[in-house]
Amino acid sequence: xxxxxxxxxxxxxxxxxxxxxLTMKERTSPLSPQDAQLDDLNWVGHFLLSIxxxxxxxxxxxxxxxxxxxxxxxxMACDVRLVxxxxxxxxxxxxxxxxxxxxxxxxxxxxxxxxxxxxxxMENRTxxxxxxxxxxxxxxxxxxxxxxxxxxEYCEELCRWSPITLRLLKRGMVKxxxxxxxxxxxxxxxxxxxxxxxxxxxxxxxxxxxxxxxPVFKGK
Numbered sequence: 001x002x003x004x005x006x007x008x009x010x011x012x013x014x015x016x017x018x019x020x021x022l023t024m025k026e027r028t029s030p031l032s033p034q035d036a037q038l039d040d041l042n043w044v045g046h047f048l049l050s051i052x053x054x055x056x057x058x059x060x061x062x063x064x065x066x067x068x069x070x071x072x073x074x075x076m077a078c079d080v081r082l083v084x085x086x087x088x089x090x091x092x093x094x095x096x097x098x099x100x101x102x103x104x105x106x107x108x109x110x111x112x113x114x115x116x117x118x119x120x121x122m123e124n125r126t127x128x129x130x131x132x133x134x135x136x137x138x139x140x141x142x143x144x145x146x147x148x149x150x151x152x153e154y155c156e157e158l159c160r161w162s163p164i165t166l167r168l169l170k171r172g173m174v175k176x177x178x179x180x181x182x183x184x185x186x187x188x189x190x191x192x193x194x195x196x197x198x199x200x201x202x203x204x205x206x207x208x209x210x211x212x213x214x215p216v217f218k219g220k
Contacts (some may be wrong), residue, residue: 002219006155007055009078010062010148018171019069019092044070048103052174053078056167057156064152068092073102076111079170082154083138084147085129089122110177112136113163139199162201162217166194 011017014138047070051059061078070094083089086112093100099204100121102106108117109159112135118126129141142150158166196202200220208215 002163003220004057007059008062008151008155009058009074010151011064013066015071016061016063016065016087016181017071017074018066019071028125029183030128036157039067044102045074047074048106049218051079056164056174058166058170060151060155061138062147063087063089063132064147064151068104071099072102073100073107076107077103079134079173080140082140082142082147082151083132084144085127085141087129087132088126089128089132089137089189090124090126092124094122094124102134108137152183160214160217162196162199162205162215163219164199164201168196 055192058080059078061075061081063075063081063083065084065087067075067089069085069090072089072091075089091100091104092098104121110121111117114119114133119125127135127137128206129138132138133141140154169192172188201215201217204217205215
């Protein structure tokens with residue numbers, strides 16, 4: 001949908017996503033029985049693929065409350081995160097004898113470094129808003145009362161830019177994390193900037209810069 005430039009993922013009440021319900025006798029899946037039978041990633045494994053690879057538009061995580069287990073996986077899959085001051089983030093796997101899923105073995109080391117990620121998961125630590133920013137799990141902490149407004153405001157701020165630029169820069173960032181070939185990545189960057197500069201939005205941006213006014217982007 002070309003009318004969607006930025007996606008926000010957030011929760012309601014005091015939880016972002018609490019992960020697995022341990023009181024349930026059987027695990028449920030949003031997939032159909034046939035899809036579940038053929039799924040070799042488990043449905044929570046699709047969080048990262050869906051947000052990072054299948055969606056090339058910026059996905060902003062609004063961590064308004066508790067994010068645990070696979071819920072934390074969903075939060076960390078987002079491209080950027082705003083976190084409420086009272087929000088609690090925890091892996092929870094060591095407590096239940098599990099192992100990280102939902103892409104956390106990828107996203108946690110990317111966000112906070114290997115040792116911090118290891119300690120966070122092994123020690124079953126709970127991290128709240130301000131510390132989440134300090135250690136790299138989120139980019140901005142917001143007072144609880146202002147959280148919804150700030151999340152909407154931030155998404156609107158991103159919409160000031162050309163959606164073509166936003167999509168291409170996300171593609172480049174995601175590609176760089178998959179590739180160990182520096183020359184290949186540089187060629188990919190070059191192809192993207194050529195594509196960006198050929199757009200009508202890029203021409204409008206340069207014209208607006210010369211005329212000292214705000215650009216009006218149309219996503220073309």
